[in-house]
Structure formats: structure tokens, C-alpha cells
Amino acid sequence: MTALAVVPVVLATLLIGARGVAAMRTTSDFLVASRRVSPALNAAAVSGEYLSAASFLGVAGLVVKGGVGALWYPVGFTAGYLLMLTLVAAPMRRTGALTVPDFAEARLGSPLLRRLCAVIVLVIGCLYLVPQFTAAGQVLTLVAGAPYWVGVVVAGSVVSVTLALGGMRAATYVQAFQFLLKLLLFAVPAVWLLVAVGPQVRDRALNPVEFTRFADTTPVEFSLDTRILLTEPVTVRIDGREPTQLPAGPRTAEAGSRWEFPAGAAVPRVAGAVVPGSPGWQRPLLDAGSGGAGAGEDGSGDPAGGHALLGTWSVLVATALGTMGLPHVLVRFHTSPDGRSARRTAAITVGFLGTFYLFPAVYGLLGAVLLPELYLSGTTDTVVVALPSRVDPGPLGDLFTALLTAGAFAAFLATSLGLLLAVSGAVAHDLVPTTLRGLRLTPLVAAAVIVLLALPAAHLDVGALVTSAFAVAASTFCPLLVLGIWWRRLTTRGALVGMTVGLVSSAGVMAAGLVAGLGPGVPALLLAQPALWSVPLAFTTMVAVSLRGAPPSGAASAMLRLHLDETRLLPAPR
Amino acid sequence: MSRDGGRAPRRVAVTSPQTRVALAGRRGPPARAPRLAAARLVGAERERAERIRRRQLGRAVTALLAGAGFLVGLPLVLHLAPGLDAVRLLGVPVSWLAVAVLPYPVLSGLAWWQLRRAEAVERGAADGAHDGDGASAAGARVGVDDAPRGAP
DSSP: OGGGGHHHHHHHHHHHHHHHHTTOOSHHHHHHGGGOOOHHHHHHHHHHHHOOHIIIIIHHHHHHHHOGGGGHHHHHHHHHHHHIIIIIHHHHHHTOOSSHHHHHHHHHOOHHHHHHHHHHHHHHHHHHHHHHHHHHHHHHHHHHOOOHHHHHHHHHHHHHHHHHHHHHHHHHHHHHHHHHHHHHHHHHHHHHHHHHTHHHHHHHHHSOOOOOBOSSOEEEEOSSOEEEEESSOEEEEETTSOOEEEOSEEEEEOTTOEEEEOTTOBOOEETTOOOTTSHHHHSSSOOTTTTTTOSSTTSOOOTTOTHHHHHHHHHHHHHHHHHHTOHHHHHHHTTSSSHHHHHHHHHHHHHHHHHHTTSHHHHHHHHHHHOTTHHHHTOGGGHHHHHHHHHOOSHHHHHHHHHHHHHHHHHHHHHHHHHHHHHHHIIIIIISOOOHHHHHHHHHHHHHHHHHHHGGGTTSOHHHHHHHHHHHHHHHHHHHHHHHHHOTTOOHHHHHHHHHHHHIIIIIHHHHHHHHOOOSSHHHHHHHSTHHHHHHHHHHHHHHHHHTSOOOTTHHHHHHHTTOOTTSSSOOOO | OOTTTTOOOOOOOOOOHHHHHHHHHHSOSOOOOOOGGGSOEEHHHHHHHHHHHHHHHHHHHHHHHHHHHHHHHHHHHHHHOGGGGTOEETTEEHHHHHHHTTHHHHHHHHHHHHHHHHHHHHHHHHHTTTTTOTHHHHOEEEOTTOOOTTOO
């Protein structure tokens, strides 16, 4: 029933997308909506595009799993737009480039550099798109019991058809519409929840008690193979079989198994998660591994641990600098008519995002009180959608579940639209230049590939993938943009070597860490959150290599031109 | 937000939508990105660009330092003063408010401040008010193929 809530969102997306068809004539129309978008509309579109499933569902889930410190993630996301405003927005727009690889070629005149950039766009696009489609599948499974692949295929088809029809012009209106939709569908249920839970639960949310005993008979469906530690012998019913007594000690709960714990049983600890309500959970700092890799092996967290500060800083660096280098966000600034309105767009976006990010804390804190068992099953991402029916099992709860499902679907549609557009641009505009007709077909092919990648990824750790996309963006495009815009001595070779080093040290190291497995401690933190060292490394490499060579002729002119405002006689190059 | 920003109207080739569709369909690869270096900045225009860049850089650095100081400092304060967890404002721990609410108005304020300063640089440089350099208003020249299309 609640799944029907998705239908209006999908229909509205397609209808608004169809509106863009009439107006679309050129590559520029398709990729950047002919650059006529006003700052406020564009800021709504940027926010709509940026607020993905990770923001709508993920942050609240991280609070349940990792504690109040997880609220630093949205702070980093928002700070990214301050960086964008300060360093990138206006000059980037003035290059007249259509895509990020275009910017690289416009600034340094190297087709090779352009192709490297296009490849990086593909890497970031895949790391970011797969989790969006995965989330679509999981949410539909949760609320409607639909098979996982249905959600993935529906998301893939709607996004690619909208894009193929309307291109960026369609995407702009769709995303602006979806920002308002998401804000409403997120804020209204949050307020309702706060009122409906009553003073007792509100008080417990603000004075959390460690989750040590199950209050009622609680079924837990493990979504991943999970290492748990039973602190005392416990009698559980596994997959509906006869209750069995398990001795204290470490065990592995298999993915897909369903454990039913009796009321009053001790809650097992989970490796990689902080027990909701524990003192470590309440500290407003990020513990070493709650970003994905594993806090203390016993899951106790370490409130006084020295890594909490380091962990918080590295998340802030990765999210803020990564936001600045996300290709699908950068391309949005090219839809502004000039540099000045691109800068205004960034400023307004900081305010829009700041408003939205006031609400995940509500879901996270209430979820930790009402649904703490999610931290066991590894499905904390569903806390937002699961809360209303926990608070009110009646039709009102159903209604709000439906609203939140629609909002979550809007979130991955909007983000996927932008990402798919950036990926299509990289393939059909930068790697294999083609006609407009080819460009319109590319999203269909790209979406098909992503759907195929997402189908076997049902049980992948979604948060880790998105985090790695940010780290890659921060270690590659961020130095390219900052140095390209502000430093005249940047050379083509410097940019090539620096970005390659950044790509290897971020994506490569994280892949190695995933394969090899990570223990606790500082080395693991630096492998799981490489941005803290990979970004400085990429910057240093880029500068060092550039200093050994001579910049291409005219590079200083190319850089200075980016800082000339449009109020003057010299028109910005288009 | 008119995109011609008050410039004198210029001549443009008028093409019917149908023609544009036809052209877009068979023109082959879409237009490549402009090479910024193709049009060298020279003379007064170059000096003006240098001046704007230098001022923008200075202001960008102060804004970044302010933002970074806030974002590095706030976790540090929360780490060094765990007592803030026990202090409550309207029942909510102050240290939670410092993460969940405080950063957003601060970041918005910084963004607004930096936006105004960045636009002021461009306005100031355009008027020549802070330049002591009247040449910048008239002496613009550009080289090679990018003729000043919109020159009044």
C-alpha cells in the first residue's frame, strides 16, 4: 500500500522531465540547460541533487549506529558549499566549460588530461550511483515487500528515461521540485513524530540509557554477515526453529538469518558499531571507525579515546573537500548565466542545506530510543522509514511511512539524475565525442550498466561506498580546481601526476583496506578515511611536479581570465 | 538576472528551431570547450584581472581561515571540555546543540559575508574606485581570435 506513495513522485518526475523536451535542441541545452537558471532556482536544484539517500536516510541511521558524533557528516557536507562559494563557483563558471573534463582542457589545453578527468568522473559516478540504486531497492523491499531488483530497475528506468527525454533542463526543474518535496516530506513527519511520541520518549531521547537488555521479544533480521559478541548465555529462536541456548562468546550471525531474542535478554555487541545510548554513543565526536570501518572490536566504543578528534577531523576534511570535487554538483554551477550568479547559487545552497540538516538528528535520537535493535541487524538506514509505524501502528503511522518513502525515493531519483548526467557527459562528450542523439541515448546505456552493478550489491555496505566517492573527489578534482583557478604555474604534467596519485591513494588504498580487512587504531582510520593524508599528498605532488616544468603558453592568461567579472566589456568566453 | 547584463545588443545569427535541430543532428561532435589561453589578456585588462585575483585571493583566504578555525576548533572544544555534555539548554545537552544546530547558522553567516565581500571586489574594480587607475575603464584589448564581441 505504502509503495503507492512512490507513484506520484515518479509521475511528477516524468511529467516535469517531459516539459524539458520541447526546449531541447543543442548539446548545451542538454548538458547545462542553456545557462539561464536563476540563483535561487539553481540553489534549490543543487540542494535537491545533493540531498541523496545518504542524507535522507543515511545520517539518521549513522546516528543510531555511531552516535551523536555522526552529525558531523552533514556539517562537512554543508561546509563544502562554503568552500565552493569561496574558491570555485564563479571562476569555474567563467571557463565556459560544459563538464569538469572540459574545465581541465580549457585551462591547460591537454586532451589527455581531459580523458583522465573523464575516467575519474566515471569512477566517482559508479561509487556514488550504485548505492543510490541499492537504497531504492532496499526501501521498496522494506515498505512493500517487493523483491530487491524491482526497486533497482524502477529507479534505473525512471532516471534514464527522464534524462534521455529532457536532459539538464528537465533535471533542473525536477531537482528544484524535489528539494521542496524532500524538505517537506522530511520536516513535517519529524515534527509529527516529536509530538506523537509524547514527553516520556522525548525525555529518554535526551537522556539516553545504554541499550543492554531487550525490553520486549525482539526479532532481528541480519542483513549482512555480522560478528557479534554474546556477553552472557542467551536463548534465541533462529529462523523460527526451536529456541536454543547459546553460550557467551563471539559468534557470526549469517546474512538473512532471523534471530528472535526474548524480553530481558542481554543485547549482544556488534563489531564496528557503538551501542546506542552508551557513554561513547553520547559523545558528540566521531569514533575512529564509525564511518564504516570498525570501532573497537567489542563494539564498546571508546569515549575518551584519542582517535575521536582525529576521526572527526578526517570526516570533515573528506566531506567538505569531497563535496567541492563532486562532478555532478560542479556541472550544476555551469547552468547559471554567469560567474556572479554561480557564486550566489553556492551561498543560497549553504542556507538551504543548513535548513534540511536540522532534521536528521530528530530521527536519529528517536530511533536510538525506539528502534535500537536496528544497530544489530545492520539496517540502521531504514530507521527514518521505520519510525512512524513504531510510534503509531494505525493509519496515521502508515500515512507518514508513505510520505517518508516518497521523500526517500525523491532523494535517490534527484541524485541519480545528476550523477547519471555527469557520467553520460563524461562518456559521450569527453571520452567518445558524439552527436546530441548519441548523448541522449547514453543515459539509457549507462543506467543499464549501473543497474547490473547494483543488482549483486544488495548486501554491500552503502555508507562505505559513498564515503569513498567523497575521498576520491577530494583527492583528485579538488586540487585540480583549486590550483587550476588560483595558481598560474600549474602544468599539465603536474595535474596529470597529481590526480593520478590522488586517485591511487584514495580509491586504491580503500579497495586494499576492504580486501585486507582493518583492525582498530590509527592505521586503520587512515586507511578507511584516507582523505586526511591523500588530499595533502595530491596537492603536494601537483605543486612539486608543476614547479619542475614550465606551464603551457598562455596559462597565466587562462587563469586570470577566470577572475574577470562579467560586468565589464570583455564578455566571458562561452 | 538578464544574461546580457546591460551590454549593448549585438548581432546574432537567427536560426529557426527546426534548422537548429537539423544542424545539431548532423554537425558531428559538439563544440569543444573553449581554450581559455586562445585569447591572451594584455595591457590594462590584464592588470585589472591581476588586481581582482589578488584581492579575491586575500578575501578567500580570510574566509577559509575563519571557516577552518571554526570547524577545527569546535571538535577540539568538545573534546577538551566534556563537561559541556552535562550542561543543558532547554533540556538538550549543549554539546549536542553545538554539533546539530550551531554550525548551520555560522556557515550560512560566513557564506553571506564572503559573498558580499567577493562581489564588492568586482564592483570596486569595475568602477576603478579603489584603483587610482582610470585606464582600466577604456584600455581593454584582447588578442587573437576572441574579439570583444560585446564592446560598447
